[in-house]
Amino acid sequence: MPKSPKEIIREEIRALKAYPVPDSTGMVKLDAMENPYRLPPQVRGRLARLVEDAAVNRYPDPTAVELKAALRQALEVPAGMDLLLGNGSDELIQMVALATARPGAVVLGMEPSFVMFKMISAFVGARYVGVDLHDDFSLDIDRALAVIERDRPAAVFIAFPNNPTGNLFDAGLIERIIEAAPGLVVIDEAYHAFAGESFMERLPLHPNLLVMRTLSKLGLAGIRLGVLAGGAAWLKELDKVRLPYNINTITQIVAREMLRHGGVLTEQAEAIKLERVRVLQELQRTPRLTAYPSEANFILFRTRKAERVFDGLKQRGVLIKSLHGSHRLLADCLRVTVGTPDENTAFLTALNQTLAA
Secondary structure, eight states: OOOOHHHHSOHHHHTSOOOOOOOOTTSEEOSSOOOOOOOOHHHHHHHHHHHHTOOTTSOOOTTOHHHHHHHHHHTTOOTTEEEEEESHHHHHHHHHHHHHOOTTOEEEEEESSOHHHHHHHHHHTOEEEEEEOOTTSOOOHHHHHHHHHHHOOSEEEEESSOTTTOOOOOHHHHHHHHHHOSSEEEEEOTTHHHHOOOSGGGGGGOTTEEEEEESIIIIIGGGOOEEEEEEHHHHHHHGGGSOTTOSOHHHHHHHHHHHHTTHHHHHHHHHHHHHHHHHHHHHHHSTTEEEOOOSSSEEEEEETTHHHHHHHHHHTTEEOEEOTTTOGGGTTEEEEEOOOHHHHHHHHHHHHHHHHO
């Protein structure tokens, strides 16, 4: 008789919950940190013609040589550094975790942060250790350094700016973590377009440093492209756990073309940053609510009875993200993506109606 999943699936996998993606049909969708703007019609037309001629009957370029060259220039990757591409940042995180998951290996993260750092560590059988931030969401450097000394992590993941808190950690404190870490330190710069600060130029200074970027938040979430930059010696080893042909033909075509016309995405990012200022100011004026400054394309805020507020917004056609219950520092916290002016106005109106109800 075949065994049940309980007898076959690893216990730590059975204890997990799959990454939740709620149905957003008919909603003002402000829950996933997406760029709310579609590409201009002329750009979409150009992409359509390129895709029309794509040789989808053939496997894609396995090493994406042309795309890497375009990315190297667009991201200002320092000379001597290499690139590794993933099907979104998630796959790159998985490559790092897989390649470093020796028996007893530890992955270190700051908490709260991007949930996939912890989840993927469980996937590969590594022991994840989280270091709580201070109550103001700043790095607890003393505790972080103590944990590094105690557990000697194979990999450390730091989001910069941090998700879901939106703040940039002190770069000098991150430098101390890089210098103390015995293994890799991966700086996840998914929201770089909205922050402006980066560790990219510091790659030549630290042989154990990798910088991760994505095109998702910039406006190309649908093509799923993540980029890892760092020393060739490290990326050569990580490339060994990359699945063949992981960057599909359509992604390579679209990404190359958009990098040639990056001004469109940059202009959209600037529009989002302007709206971020407006939404944050409105939230900070709202009674019974605490909104936190953000260097990303979302804003974290705290309000009493957050679940009731979340449900009230949803009933009024606005979907945001509830973080209540995910970590002690996020009690009564909600996160809203910065959308178009109309979407943001709809959110603010629905929020005020909900709070007044």
